[in-house]
Amino acid sequence: xxxxxxxxxxxxxxxxxxxxxxxxxxxxxxxxxxxxxxxxxxxxxxxxxxxxxxxxxxxxxxxxxxxxxxxxxxxxxxxxxxxxxxxxxxxxxxxxxxxxxxxxxxxxxxxxxxxxxxxxxxxxxxxxxxxxxxxxxxxxxxxxxxxxxxxxxxxxxxxxxxxxxxxxxxxxxxxxxxxxxxxxxxxxxxxxxxxxxxxxxxxxxxxxxxxxxxxxxxxxxxxxxxxxxxxxxxxxxxxxxxxxxxxxxxxxxxxxxxxxxxxxxxxxxxxxxxxxxxxxxxxxxxxxxxxxxxxxxxxxxxxxxxxxxxxxxxxxxxxxxxxxxxxxxxxxxxxxxxxxxxxxxxxxxxxxxxxxxxxxxx
Ligand code: TRP
Numbered sequence: 483x484x485x486x487x488x489x490x491x492x493x494x495x496x497x498x499x500x501x502x503x504x505x506x507x508x509x510x511x512x513x514x515x516x517x518x519x520x521x522x523x524x525x526x527x528x529x530x531x532x533x534x535x536x537x538x539x540x541x542x543x544x545x546x547x548x549x550x551x552x553x554x555x556x557x558x559x560x561x562x563x564x565x566x567x568x569x570x571x572x573x574x575x576x577x578x579x580x581x582x583x584x585x586x587x588x589x590x591x592x593x594x595x596x597x598x599x600x601x602x603x604x605x606x607x608x609x610x611x612x613x614x615x616x617x618x619x620x621x622x623x624x625x626x627x628x629x630x631x632x633x634x635x636x637x638x639x640x641x642x643x644x645x646x647x648x649x650x651x652x653x654x655x656x657x658x659x660x661x662x663x664x665x666x667x668x669x670x671x672x673x674x675x676x677x678x679x680x681x682x683x684x685x686x687x688x689x690x691x692x693x694x695x696x697x698x699x700x701x702x703x704x705x706x707x708x709x710x711x712x713x714x715x716x717x718x719x720x721x722x723x724x725x726x727x728x729x730x731x732x733x734x735x736x737x738x739x740x741x742x743x744x745x746x747x748x749x750x751x752x753x754x755x756x757x758x759x760x761x762x763x764x765x766x767x768x769x770x771x772x773x774x775x776x777x778x779x780x781x782x783x784x785x786x787x788x789x790x791x792x793x794x795x796x797x798x799x800x801x802x803x804x805x806x807x808x809x810x811x812x813x814x815x816x817x818x819x820x821x822x823x824x825x826x827x828x829x830x831x832x833x834x835x836x837x838x839x840x841x842x843x844x
Contacts, residue, residue, distance in 0.1 A: 497664055504699040507698055511548060511659075515550050518550045519550070519655060520661055521553040521554075522553075522660060522661050524556065524557060524578060526577070528715045529578075529715070529723065530578065532722075533705040534581075537702040538702065539581070540585070541700040542592075543586035545659075555596070555651055556575050556597070557597055558598050559647065563641040564628060579817060580814060582594060583807055584723065584800050593824045593825055594817060600825050602832065609836060618672075619642055619643060619646070622645055622668050622672070624668045645668070648673065649672050652673045653832070654825075654829045655829070657695055659696060660697055661698040664699065673695050684836075691839050705764075708738065710753060724804055730790060734789050743781045747770040755782070759777075759785065759789075762785075765797075773788070
């Protein structure tokens with residue numbers, strides 16, 4: 483981010499501090515993973531792509547496998563922040579669950595659930611809204627950015643307040659860890675503020691109701707889409723986790739490169755070529771400089787062939803598992819029903835505590 487005269491300290495979203503804290507947290511997690519509960523989620527708006535996989539999915543599976551108690555939210559109400567109607571919602575929800583499970587989220591160890599099935603989570607929104615001011619909501623940089631890019635003619639109340647709803651997503655299960663990307667840091671600040679204010683208004687110092695959740699920034703490599711812009715489902719430049727080997731080959735063949743035939747890894751000067759190199763390196767678990775050096779003067783066509791092979795080899799077992807799971811939709815719905823039941827019991831218990839703290843248990 484450039485430093486211009488009007489750059490305020492909050493413009494870096496506290497990223498360097500969050501990075502340092504995340505490294506400390508990683509050490510504590512490795513020591514005693516069972517002490518931690520983590521919550522993350524996605525909006526069900528379509529299939530996940532390789533950017534999601536290497537950015538967050540992979541990290542969630544790692545935490546689950548270390549023994550962290552993982553809560554994975556399919557944030558269906560949050561779909562309605564920037565559109566009037568959630569199209570094909572049930573399909574998108576099932577696709578998301580399939581992507582999770584194919585990538586290695588194990589419903590016997592992790593809890594996969596949806597907003598709309600957890601009334602007590604949603605009810606927390608009401609007291610939480612009383613803890614933040616309209617001015618604070620209006621300053622959230624991620625929401626400001628989303629409003630600026632929204633194609634809707636009017637900003638809905640849900641768009642304006644969803645970070646508070648997201649605080650309920652995190653606090654209903656008292657998650658201490660929220661593995662997220664940088665853009666979510668302002669929302670995490672809202673959750674921490676809500677927890678702190680609730681505790682000071684309704685709790686006792688020795689017995690706070692909510693822990694303050696912390697961001698766990700993943701060292702997410704930035705994968706660009708095939709057009710050189712950020713990989714995103716809405717831009718049509720993404721390779722889906724569930725893409726076939728042929729589709730993958732076609733998408734990579736069409737990817738943007740540059741005029742320099744000699745392949746190098748230089749993300750600043752050569753973003754498109756470097757993103758392809760990085761994608762191969764991530765799939766092969768190798769250093770991107772080595773991958774680039776190996777291709778060297780053989781040019782973009784050789785690079786694309788190598789990337790295609792690396793992606794298709796790495797994702798073959800994941801895609802096979804996804805296809806297998808997709809054959810039994812009843813099983814997917816059962817996974818969600820179980821997850822919703824577990825999350826619902828946790829939310830009911832927290833809401834009871836909240837009502838007791840607020841003197842509203844009648
Ligand atoms: N806002 C997140 C995104 O767009 C999704 C999300 C909803 C989330 N609730 C959450 C992420 C709670 C972390 C914690 O990616």
